Structures are given as C-alpha cells and as structure tokens.
Amino acid sequence: VSSVTSDSDGFLQCLSENIPSGLIYTQGASNFIDVLVSSVRNPRLFSNATVRPLCIVTPVDVSHVQAAVRCGRANGVRLRVRSGGHDYEGLSYRSERPDEVFGVVDLSNLRAITVSADDERSVPTAWVDSGATLGELYYTIAKNNSEMAFPGGICPTIGVGGHFSGGGxxxxxxxxxxxIDNVLDAKLVNASGDLVDRDAMGEDHFWAxxxxxxxxxxxxxxWKVSLVKVPSTVTAFNIFKTVDQGAIDVLTKWQDVAPDLPSDITIRVIIQGQRATFQSLYLGTCSDLVPTLNSSFPELGMTSADCLEMTWLQSAAFFNSWNRYTPVEALLDRKTSLRTFTKNxxxxxxxxxxREAWNNIFPWLTMSGAGMIILEPHGGFIGTIPAGATPYPHRSGVLYNIQYITFWSSGNEQGAAAMTWISSFYDCMEQYVSKNPRETYVNYRDLDIGENVVVNDVSTFDSGRVWGEKYFxxxxxxxxxxxxxxxxxxxFRNEQSIPPQQSTA
Ligand code: FDA
Structure with a gap:
C-alpha cells in the first residue's frame, strides 16, 4: 500500500509541476464528482462502489496530455483516457479492479474541428480532436458545406476519440x-509521452x-478525416410493423434485401415489444427511392407518404430524436444524464x-426485463473492404449486426430482471449468429465475453485472446x-486492452 501511496503522491506532484492546477481535479476537490460524472450516462457504471480515479486531468493543450503520460510512467500510475465517456462498460473512467490506482485524462476540452478550405482539385478533409462529439463534427462539416458529411454513429454525444478507436x-x-475507413492521419501521444503523426508512428501503429x-x-x-459528398436533399423514413401486421415476414425478407440494396439506401430495424421499426436513410430524393423499394422490397409497402425529405444534417438530428422538427443545433448539446441504466x-x-426462428425470437421481446434489438445492415461498400484492411473484421459476408439493449430506470429488482433477460436472450441467439468466433463489435463493449488476466504486471496474450478474437x-x-x-x-491497459504478444505464458 505504501508504494502505491508514494507513487500517487509523486504522480500528483509531477502533474502539478507540469499542468495548470485548474485543470487537475483530485478526489478531495469539491467538484471532483461533477467532473467525473460529466459525461457518464449509465448509472450502472457509477455508484458508491465504483473504483474511482486518483484524479482527473482535463488538458487544454496537447502538452498536458504528454505531461500526464510522462508523470504516470515515472510514478507507476496508469491512465484511463476519456473522450465522450460513452463506453458501454465505463472503462474510460472506472476500473473493475478495486486496488487499481489510476488517473483519468479527460479530453473534452480538446475538441477543435478544422475543415479544409474547399478546393475543387482535392478531397475535402478535416482535422478533428478526440474530445469533439459526433454531433459537433457533423454540424461543423455540414455548416461549412451542406453537401459534405461524414459517416459515423447516430448518438450525437458520442466522443470522436472512443468512436474512431473502435470503428464507427x-x-x-x-x-x-x-x-475509420475515412481516417487519413492521426496525432497520438505514445507510451513515451511523445507526440507522433502517421509518418512518425508507422503504418502498423496507424493501422491498430x-x-x-x-x-x-x-x-x-x-484525427484527419476525408469528408464525403452527399446530395442537398436526402430522404428518411420510419415504417412501423407489428407482428399482427406481418412484421415477421417483412423482417425475414429484409435480411436478404437490406445488405444487397444499392449502397445509398440503408434500412435498419429496431425491434421493441411486438413492433419492428424499419428506419431508413436514402442519399437522394423520394421520387427516386419509391420505385427502387417497390421493386426490390414490396413487402415493406413503402409509399411517398412515408418520405421525409431533408438535408443530411437534419437527418442526423432526426435519427437521434425520431422527430423531423428537431433543430440541427440539438446536435451540439453535450449534456448526458444519469437516468437510465443499460447493458448492451x-x-x-x-x-x-x-422465419420459424423469428417466431421464437419475438416472444423474448415481451418477457420481464426485455429491452430492444437493433439490426444494422452491412453489405455495399463496407463488404468490399478486406477483413485485414483495418482491425474491424466484420466485412465481406456479414448481413447485419445485432445490438441487444436492455434498460431500466431504478431498483435492483428491475436491474436483475433486465440483466437476466439480456444474458439468457444472448445465449438463445447463439444458434443463429456467426460462429468460430462468435463475432462481437468492440464499440459495443461487453465485459461478459472476457477480461484480461495480468501476470507480472503485463496482460497475458492468452487471456486477451478469449475476448479479442470475438472483436477482431x-x-x-x-x-x-x-x-x-x-x-x-x-x-496503456484496461480490462479489455490488447495484450502484448510476447506475454504468452
Ligand atoms: P469513451 O470516452 O468512454 O471511450 C471509449 C473507449 O475508448 C475507452 O476504452 C477509452 O479509454 C478509449 N478512448 C477514448 N478516447 C480515446 C483516445 N482519444 N485515444 C485512445 N483511446 C481512447 N457506436 C457505433 O459505432 N454506432 C452507433 O450508432 C453507436 N451508438 C451509440 C449510442 C449510445 C447511446 C452509446 C452510449 C454508444 C453508442 N455507440 C455507437 C458506441 C460508441 O461508439 C462507443 O461507446 C465509443 O467507444 C464511445 O466513444 P467515447 O469517446 O464517447 O467513449
């Protein structure tokens, strides 16, 4: 214990010599908890029992990040890095290990976005800092040029840092x-505390x-990203089908159709209770979309009355709120709340x-503790990228990703029912999904699939492989x-960080 204490003191001392004191929040500070919960959104991961950091550093300059790494290394204190705080297991700000001493580097102040000047001859690009949110990124790009956009996740409060680290x-x-398929360069503080770009880190590190x-x-x-071109009008829709209205037939057909549609049409499905919502973005106008869907997917029964035409930026606000009148400025709202407990x-x-299997799956959505599932179609361009081009291996041959979500608002009883539901449902689904390995998406982090074992202060390769091959x-x-x-x-480690290969033991 004494060595931990002296390391901690040395760490804090070193930080105070290198980083302005107003950017360091120690456990005793009156606003420590406020800063800690500022981007936490899942109360399951924040209770009195949560293992907390020794301190939180909120850099306003890259040199502060470098100082935190150097101070951490010199004093044997690890760091957890947080961008948007949306990690599904909270690994950016908490530890599962009661004796772990660590500091948090919270990048939320480092959120500049610089879009390159328009130049007909070159692909437009932007530099975005990790502490920016997806909503800020989408907003800044589209306000600069309404026909430019960037592909990424739906929830606007997600941090760029964590999101790009896992795929997007x-x-x-x-x-x-x-x-990540649209990232051209990056600046990173490495384990020596040096700031390196793509050239300096090398292609293997940049790949990882x-x-x-x-x-x-x-x-x-x-991160330096290339922007993508979108039309000035896009079309969105939500079409609802209950089981009584034939949801199971439509869904069964969707599995064949959605991954095979022209790549500018995406139809994802959200199933809650006995209702499936077919939610779509088409990069074009309603008059082009209706005939395409009527010939390739007549079972959906889509008509022009379903079309919501809008700008791409409005669609980003719409997919988050399900309300077409949501102002695009809502994408800039960074606030999160601690109202809803979740597990994914x-x-x-x-x-x-x-089809018969879906007949058995739907009743799961009405059981005690039931949440929802979201099916995200793959295919199109994503399926043409080789599995080894980036660490995200779920490419050719994937029809869709399933995300299981359960949520509850309070009480251990509700929580126990929800946690039992999601793990039993996941067990039941094993027979229907990818095998050897059973694939999982790293950005939907799930500690149930395995955690590192640390031996001689290094995470072992064999323990990492158990969960790592599912993600990668x-x-x-x-x-x-x-x-x-x-x-x-x-x-740089946490319960599911990549272990160094030579640690096979
Ligand atoms: P957070 O700050 O918690 O970091 C996540 C992980 O990355 C942690 O391990 C952290 O240490 C590490 N990290 C963070 N910043 C880093 C940096 N700068 N350098 C190195 N490591 C860093 N995903 C998706 O693909 N599509 C989607 O539509 C959605 N939707 C969605 C909705 C909601 C409500 C949630 C809560 C989550 C999603 N996600 C998602 C998942 C999301 O992409 C995933 O949780 C990201 O890792 C979150 O990034 P943050 O920066 O917010 O998380």
Missing part, C-alpha cells in the same frame, strides 16, 4: 464505410488505432435467420504484435 458504424456505412479498440495504443488527440451486447449474422477475429494476432512493439510494458 452508422447510416452511411454501406456507401462510405465506417468512420483505426478500430483496434480504445486505450491500448496510446492517446489519440486528433452484440452479434453478427452471416446466414439469414429462418484474425486481426487480434496482429494487434498484439503491434502492442508488443509500441507498448511492450503494457502501460
């Missing part, structure tokens, strides 16, 4: 790929940070689930090899 799936991935999961490879402070899991489907399939090995080169002593 969303409504335009069938056309433009994941967020684009989807290999947060934390493992250093602190990414900024995920799967990938490579062979369509038969054949790419796990390469990630571990990169880790062994860029962070052999395993400084």
């Amino acid at each position: 799936i969303g409504m335009m991935m069938r056309k433009f790929g994941l967020s 940070i684009r989807g290999g999961g947060g934390e493992s490879f250093g602190i990414v402070v900024s 899991k995920s799967d990938y489907v490579r062979r369509a689930i038969p 399939a054949g790419n796990f090995q390469r990630l571990a090899a990169v880790k062994a080169v860029v962070d052999p002593t395993d400084y």
Whole structure:
C-alpha cells in the first residue's frame, strides 16, 4: 500500500509541476464528482462502489496530455483516457479492479474541428480532436458545406476519440464505410509521452488505432478525416410493423434485401415489444427511392407518404430524436444524464435467420426485463473492404449486426430482471449468429465475453485472446504484435486492452 501511496503522491506532484492546477481535479476537490460524472450516462457504471480515479486531468493543450503520460510512467500510475465517456462498460473512467490506482485524462476540452478550405482539385478533409462529439463534427462539416458529411454513429454525444478507436458504424456505412475507413492521419501521444503523426508512428501503429479498440495504443488527440459528398436533399423514413401486421415476414425478407440494396439506401430495424421499426436513410430524393423499394422490397409497402425529405444534417438530428422538427443545433448539446441504466451486447449474422426462428425470437421481446434489438445492415461498400484492411473484421459476408439493449430506470429488482433477460436472450441467439468466433463489435463493449488476466504486471496474450478474437477475429494476432512493439510494458491497459504478444505464458 505504501508504494502505491508514494507513487500517487509523486504522480500528483509531477502533474502539478507540469499542468495548470485548474485543470487537475483530485478526489478531495469539491467538484471532483461533477467532473467525473460529466459525461457518464449509465448509472450502472457509477455508484458508491465504483473504483474511482486518483484524479482527473482535463488538458487544454496537447502538452498536458504528454505531461500526464510522462508523470504516470515515472510514478507507476496508469491512465484511463476519456473522450465522450460513452463506453458501454465505463472503462474510460472506472476500473473493475478495486486496488487499481489510476488517473483519468479527460479530453473534452480538446475538441477543435478544422475543415479544409474547399478546393475543387482535392478531397475535402478535416482535422478533428478526440474530445469533439459526433454531433459537433457533423454540424461543423455540414455548416461549412451542406453537401459534405461524414459517416459515423447516430448518438450525437458520442466522443470522436472512443468512436474512431473502435470503428464507427452508422447510416452511411454501406456507401462510405465506417468512420475509420475515412481516417487519413492521426496525432497520438505514445507510451513515451511523445507526440507522433502517421509518418512518425508507422503504418502498423496507424493501422491498430483505426478500430483496434480504445486505450491500448496510446492517446489519440486528433484525427484527419476525408469528408464525403452527399446530395442537398436526402430522404428518411420510419415504417412501423407489428407482428399482427406481418412484421415477421417483412423482417425475414429484409435480411436478404437490406445488405444487397444499392449502397445509398440503408434500412435498419429496431425491434421493441411486438413492433419492428424499419428506419431508413436514402442519399437522394423520394421520387427516386419509391420505385427502387417497390421493386426490390414490396413487402415493406413503402409509399411517398412515408418520405421525409431533408438535408443530411437534419437527418442526423432526426435519427437521434425520431422527430423531423428537431433543430440541427440539438446536435451540439453535450449534456448526458444519469437516468437510465443499460447493458448492451452484440452479434453478427452471416446466414439469414429462418422465419420459424423469428417466431421464437419475438416472444423474448415481451418477457420481464426485455429491452430492444437493433439490426444494422452491412453489405455495399463496407463488404468490399478486406477483413485485414483495418482491425474491424466484420466485412465481406456479414448481413447485419445485432445490438441487444436492455434498460431500466431504478431498483435492483428491475436491474436483475433486465440483466437476466439480456444474458439468457444472448445465449438463445447463439444458434443463429456467426460462429468460430462468435463475432462481437468492440464499440459495443461487453465485459461478459472476457477480461484480461495480468501476470507480472503485463496482460497475458492468452487471456486477451478469449475476448479479442470475438472483436477482431484474425486481426487480434496482429494487434498484439503491434502492442508488443509500441507498448511492450503494457502501460496503456484496461480490462479489455490488447495484450502484448510476447506475454504468452
Ligand atoms: P469513451 O470516452 O468512454 O471511450 C471509449 C473507449 O475508448 C475507452 O476504452 C477509452 O479509454 C478509449 N478512448 C477514448 N478516447 C480515446 C483516445 N482519444 N485515444 C485512445 N483511446 C481512447 N457506436 C457505433 O459505432 N454506432 C452507433 O450508432 C453507436 N451508438 C451509440 C449510442 C449510445 C447511446 C452509446 C452510449 C454508444 C453508442 N455507440 C455507437 C458506441 C460508441 O461508439 C462507443 O461507446 C465509443 O467507444 C464511445 O466513444 P467515447 O469517446 O464517447 O467513449
């Protein structure tokens, strides 16, 4: 205990010598808890029992990030890095290990977005800092030029840092790929505290940070992305079908149709209770969309009355709120609340689930503790990218991703029912989803699939492989090899960080 204490003191002393005191919040500070919960959105991950950081550092300059790493290394104190705080297991600000002493580097003040000047001859790009939210990124790009956009997730309060570290799936991935497929360069503070760009870190390291999961490879402070071109009018719709209205037939057909549609049409499905919502973004106008869907997917019964035409930026606000009148400024709202407890899991489907099986699956959505599932179609451009091009391996042959979500508002009883529901439902789904490995999406982090074991102060390769091959399939090995080169002593680690390869024991 004494060595931990003296390390902690040395760490805090070092921070105070290198970072303005107003940017360091220690446990005794009156606003420590406010800063800690500022981007936490899941009370399951924040209780009196939560293992808290020694301090939170909120850099306003990259040199403060570098100082935190150097002070941490010199004093044997690890860091957890937080951008938007949306990690489904809270690993950016809490530890599962009661004796872990760590500091949090919260990047929310580092959120500049610089869009390159329009130039007919070159692809438009932007530099975005990790502490920006997706909503800020979308808003800034589209306000600069309403025909420019960026492919990524739906919830606008997600942080760029964590989102890009894990992939970034969303409504335009069938056309433009994941967020990480559009990253051109990055600036990262490595395990020595040096600031390196793509050239300086090298191609293997740059490969690993684009989807290999947060934390493992250093602190990414900024990303250079290429922007994508969208039409001035896009079309969105929500079509609701209950089981009585034939939801199961439509869904069964959707599995074959959605991954095969032209890549500028995405139809995802949200199933809650006995109702499926077919939610769509088409990069074009209603008059073009209706005939295409009527010939390829007549079972959906889509008509022009379903069309909501809007700008791409308005669609980003719409998909989050389900209200077409939501002002686009809502995308800039960074506030999160601690109202809803959640637990999430995920799967990938490579062979369509038969109709009879859906008959058995739907009753799960009405059981005690039931939440919802979201099906995100793949195919299109995302399916043409080789599985090894980035760490995200769920490419060719994937029909769709399933996200399981359960939520509750209070009380242990509700929580117990919800947690039992999600794990039993996940067990039941095993027969229908991808196998060997059963694939899972790292940005829908799930500690149930395994946690690292630390031996001689290094996470073991074998323990990492258990969960790592589910997230990264054949790419796990390469990630571990990169880790062994860029962070052999395993400084940047958490319960599911990539272990260095040589630690096989
Ligand atoms: P947070 O700050 O918690 O970080 C997540 C992980 O990355 C942690 O391990 C952290 O240490 C690490 N990390 C953070 N910043 C880093 C940095 N700068 N350098 C290195 N490591 C860093 N996903 C998706 O693909 N599509 C979607 O539509 C959605 N929708 C969605 C909705 C809601 C409500 C939630 C809560 C989550 C999603 N997600 C999602 C999942 C989301 O992409 C995932 O949780 C991201 O990792 C969140 O990034 P944050 O920066 O917010 O998280």
